[in-house]
Structure formats: C-alpha cells, structure tokens
Amino acid sequence: MKTLLVIGAGPKALAVAAKAHVLRELGLPAPRVVVVEAHAVGGNWLPSGGWTDGRHRLGTSPEKDVGFPYHSTMARGRNREINEGMQAFSWTSFLVDQGGYSEWIDRGRPSPQHHVWAKYLQWVGHRIDLELIQGRVSSISPAADGWLVSVTDADGAVTQLDTDELMITGPGRSTRALADHPKVLSISAFWELAGRRELPVSSRVAVIGGGETAGSALDELVRHEMLTVSVISPMATLYTRGESFFENSLYSDPVKWAGLSVEQRRDVIRRTDRGVFSVRVQESLLGDDRVHHLQGRVTRVADEGSGVALTLRNSPRPDQVHTFDLVVDATGGHPLWFLEMFDADAADLLELAVGGPLTMARIEATIGYDLAVTGLESKLFLPNMAALTQGPGFPNLSCLGELSDRVLRAAGDAGESARREAAAGAERVRVR
Ligand SMILES: Cc1cc2nc3c(=O)[nH]c(=O)nc-3n(C[C@H](O)[C@H](O)[C@H](O)COP(=O)(O)OP(=O)(O)OC[C@H]3O[C@@H](n4cnc5c(N)ncnc54)[C@H](O)[C@@H]3O)c2cc1C
Numbered sequence: 171m172k173t174l175l176v177i178g179a180g181p182k183a184l185a186v187a188a189k190a191h192v193l194r195e196l197g198l199p200a201p202r203v204v205v206v207e208a209h210a211v212g213g214n215w216l217p218s219g220g221w222t223d224g225r226h227r228l229g230t231s232p233e234k235d236v237g238f239p240y241h242s243t244m245a246r247g248r249n250r251e252i253n254e255g256m257q258a259f260s261w262t263s264f265l266v267d268q269g270g271y272s273e274w275i276d277r278g279r280p281s282p283q284h285h286v287w288a289k290y291l292q293w294v295g296h297r298i299d300l301e302l303i304q305g306r307v308s309s310i311s312p313a314a315d316g317w318l319v320s321v322t323d324a325d326g327a328v329t330q331l332d333t334d335e336l337m338i339t340g341p342g343r344s345t346r347a348l349a350d351h352p353k354v355l356s357i358s359a360f361w362e363l364a365g366r367r368e369l370p371v372s373s374r375v376a377v378i379g380g381g382e383t384a385g386s387a388l389d390e391l392v393r394h395e396m397l398t399v400s401v402i403s404p405m406a407t408l409y410t411r412g413e414s415f416f417e418n419s420l421y422s423d424p425v426k427w428a429g430l431s432v433e434q435r436r437d438v439i440r441r442t443d444r445g446v447f448s449v450r451v452q453e454s455l456l457g458d459d460r461v462h463h464l465q466g467r468v469t470r471v472a473d474e475g476s477g478v479a480l481t482l483r484n485s486p487r488p489d490q491v492h493t494f495d496l497v498v499d500a501t502g503g504h505p506l507w508f509l510e511m512f513d514a515d516a517a518d519l520l521e522l523a524v525g526g527p528l529t530m531a532r533i534e535a536t537i538g539y540d541l542a543v544t545g546l547e548s549k550l551f552l553p554n555m556a557a558l559t560q561g562p563g564f565p566n567l568s569c570l571g572e573l574s575d576r577v578l579r580a581a582g583d584a585g586e587s588a589r590r591e592a593a594a595g596a597e598r599v600r601v602r
Contacts, residue, residue, distance in 0.1 A: 172335065173202045173203075174190075174201045175205075175335070175336050175337070176337045176338075179210070179291070185236040186573070188294055190578055191298040192252055193245075193252065193578065196252065200578060201334070206305060208305065212289070212290075215287045215291070216284070221358075222284045228282055229385070232281060233260075235259075235260050236571070237571045238567075239422050239572065241572070242571065244575050264290045264294075303321060303329075303331070304323060304324070307320070310336070310513065316333050317335075317336045334549075337577060338550075338554070341503025342504060343507065344383075344503070345358045348499045351473075351478055357387065369496075375399045375496045378497065378500060379401075380403030380405055380446065381502055382447075392454070392455065392458050402465075402482065404466060408447060408463045411449065417438070420442075420563075423569070424561025432558070435558055442562065443557070443562055443566075466483055466484045467482065467484075469481050469482070476495070478497055480494065534555050537556045538559070553573055553577070
C-alpha cells in the first residue's frame with residue numbers, strides 16, 4: 171500500500187483521510203494517509219494556531235464540509251456508495267451526533283465560530299481513527315522513490331519519515347510582521363493580545379491587507395474603543411467578494427475552469443478571492459464610520475513620536491506618509507512558505523520540474539489535474555497552488571470532496587515504487 175503523508179491536520183487533510191477511509195471500507199484501493207500536525211487537528215482555527223481567536227465565524231457555509239460537493243467520480247459504479255459513505259462525516263452528521271442539529275436549523279443555519287469548525291474537524295478525525303503524528307515538519311528531502319520528511323516534536327526530538335507521496339496544506343506561520351517594531355503586530359501577536367484582552371488602547375489603528383485575514387482582524391478591532399481604523403491595501407477600493415450562484419458554482423464545481431482563458435481565470439480570482447472581504451464582514455464595516463480605506467503599498471515603517479509612520483506608494487502619485495498608534499500586518503501567509511522546509515536537493519528537484527527558479531508563477535503553472543506538480547517522479551500535492559490551473563476552490567473550503575477525489579485517484583495509481591514496495595513486503599513511513 172502506498173503512503174501519502176500530509177503536512178497539516180486542517181480541512182484538506184481530513185477530507186483526504188476521510189475519503190481514503192470510506193474507500194477502504196468499501197473494499198476499494200486507497201493509500202495509507204498519515205498526517206503530521208504541529209498543534210492540534212484544526213489547529214489554525216483555534217487561538218493557539220495564530221490566525222484567529224477562534225470566536226470569529228466561518229465566511230463560507232459549513233455545509234461546504236469535508237465531503238462537499240458529494241459528487242465523487244472516482245470509481246465507476248461505486249460513486250453513489252462513496253458519496254453516501256462520506257455523508258457520515260458531513261457537518262450536519264456532526265450536528266446530529268452532537269445534538270445541535272435542530273437548533274442550528276431553527277437559528278437559520280448560522281456560520282459556526284472557528285473553534286467549532288475545529289471541533290468538527292476533530293470529530294471527523296476521531297471517527298476515522300486518523301493516523302496522526304504530532305510535531306512540526308522541519309525539512310523535506312528527496313528519497314530514492316519518495317520523500318524524506320523530518321519532524322521535530324515538542325521536546326525537540328527529530329524523527330525522519332519516509333513516504334511515497336506528500337501533500338502540503340495551510341498558509342504557513344502567522345508570526346511574520348512587516349517590521350520589527352513594538353507598534354507593528356503580526357497577525358499572531360494581534361490575536362494573542364486580543365485573546366488576553368490586552369490590545370493596546372489606540373486612537374489611530376491601521377490594518378494592512380484586504381483579504382480574509384484582515385477581515386477577521388477588523389471584525390475584532392471595531393469592537394474596541396478606536397477613533398479611526400484605516401484599512402491599507404493597494405486596490406482602488408475595498409471589494410466585496412462576489413457570492414452569487416454564478417461565482418460560487420465555479421468554486422464548487424471547477425469543471426468549467428479549464429475552458430476559461432488565463433486572463434479570465436485571474437479576473438475571477440481577483441473578483442472573488444484575493445483581497446476581498448466577505449459580504450458579511452463588509453456589511454458590518456459599512457455601518458461603522460471609523461473605518462476608512464487607504465490605497466497604497468507600504469514601503470517604509472519608521473518611528474514617529476510615540477507612534478509609527480507608514481509610507482504608502484501609489485505610483486505615479488507621490489508617496490504619502492500616515493501616522494498610527496498601532497499597525498496590524500494582516501497581509502496573510504506567504505504563498506511559497508513551504509519552500510523553507512525544502513533542503514537544497516528537494517529545491518533542485520522542484521526547480522527541474524517547474525523549469526527554472528522557484529517562483530509562484532512557475533509553480534502554479536505546473537499544477538496538474540491531480541493537484542500535484544507535474545514532472546516530479548514522486549507526487550507532491552500542492553492544492554494551495556492549484557487555483558489558477560485547476561479551480562479557485564482548491565486552496566480553500568469550497569470543494570474538499572473534489573480535492574480528495576483528485577488527490578486519491580492519483581495517489582491510488584499503482585506506480586513503480588508501490589509495486590516494488592509490495593513485492594518487498596515493506597511498509598512505508600518507516601521511522602529511521
Ligand atoms: C481567519 C481566516 C478565516 C478563513 N475563513 C475561511 C472561510 O470561511 N472559508 C474558506 O473557504 N476559507 C477560509 N479561510 C482560508 C483557509 O485558510 C482555508 O480555507 C483552509 O483553512 C485551508 O485548509 P488547509 O487544510 O489547507 O489548512 P489549515 O486549516 O490552515 O491547516 C494547516 C495546518 O498545518 C499545520 N502546520 C503548519 N505548518 C506545519 C508544519 N511545518 N508541520 C506540521 N504542521 C504544520 C497547522 O498547525 C494547521 O493545523 C480562512 C483563513 C483565515 C486566515
């Protein structure tokens with residue numbers, strides 16, 4: 171049996187592990203799925219993950235759960251059974267199991283708080299007996315027929331895992347801030363202070379960023395005593411995410427995606443994903459006259475009396491300087507964060523596959539139908555990089571059922587290495 175190692179026990183890992191569980195239950199082939207997690211299952215939806223305080227609400231519907239859209243096409247003649255099997259791990263099955271289903275319906279199906287979403291993911295993990303390794307992946311190297319992954323546990327002990335295939339999830343760390351300055355908070359420092367009710371009293375606050383991370387931070391800030399809250403983004407205005415049937419359907423079912431030109435795809439992503447607030451967040455901000463938008467890219471951070479001065483660039487206009495008491499860097503994760511785990515050999519291999527130095531554009535362009543980098547002998551699944559080539563829903567929660575179909579179909583293929591392993595009777599994920 172092949173082994174698929176997943177870095178991060180978030181929704182993507184749970185979606186893939188749950189479907190592999192269902193396939194096995196039905197007697198269909200599936201790889202062994204092992205998940206390495208630095209915090210806890212659903213860690214990035216909990217305060218300890220550094221992306222939220224856990225009390226803010228999911229932007230999308232929770233019915234876009236680990237099985238959505240329940241339209242498997244993996245195994246001809248058995249897809250109905252797969253869909254039915256996955257329904258045992260749906261959001262509504264979770265509510266039925268926990269006794270909250272009718273209340274949720276009667277309250278108008280509200281989006282759950284992030285910590286409840288984490289609880290749902292943990293429930294799925296528990297029900298499928300998720301194979302979980304606790305620790306932080308610190309390095310990735312190529313092996314003869316797979317990947318060698320080093321995991322550091324809480325005591326600093328390092329274990330090497332040897333796997334056939336690898337999937338990387340999540341946005342990386344949230345501890346990065348634009349500048350090392352006491353008045354400039356990373357998103358992780360922001361949530362830590364907010365959680366302890368210790369956000370400094372400030373009259374002029376700036377939030378840098380116009381996406382989901384900034385939206386949650388703003389949702390929190392407007393509950394505090396502030397004179398003004400400026401949202402800084404390079405866009406001409408703060409856009410609301412398009413959330414009509416037409417936009418949503420491209421997320422749920424990416425079948426039409428391949429028929430669009432690259433320019434049309436970039437346009438959809440700009441309009442619906444990058445640097446946009448959900449309608450709910452936008453509505454709560456609209457009614458608050460303390461919230462303003464400042465257009466520009468921050469190019470300089472400097473001390474200014476007891477505050478901090480930000481230089482905003484809007485070429486060809488001259489730079490502008492604005493002073494704040496507090497700045498929150500909510501620009502979100504770095505898309506290529508995972509490369510910091512790659513050793514020189516792994517980076518070389520990836521460079522060969524993508525045809526040059528590792529840039530976001532090159533990696534994005536090589537993501538195939540299976541959500542893996544094309545041209546690598548051992549699968550490296552990067553669903554977070556799959557929006558442009560495969561569909562805008564793959565990096566987020568929009569089509570986790572389709573994601574697991576594609577990954578497992580590829581991971582289940584009997585490759586050369588798997589045949590060799592089977593012949594040798596060896597088991598992968600050896601602890602060396
Ligand atoms: C505040 C906020 C709200 C959001 N709301 C929505 C929403 O409503 N709808 C939506 O579709 N999308 C939303 N998103 C986008 C969201 O990031 C993705 O949809 C979704 O979480 C991605 O799932 P995932 O499985 O890739 O990763 P995550 O849920 O981010 O899980 C990644 C996991 O990896 C672990 N990890 C990280 N590094 C390592 C390492 N080196 N070793 C081991 N483990 C590691 C983390 O602890 C974490 O548990 C939101 C994002 C943010 C920041």
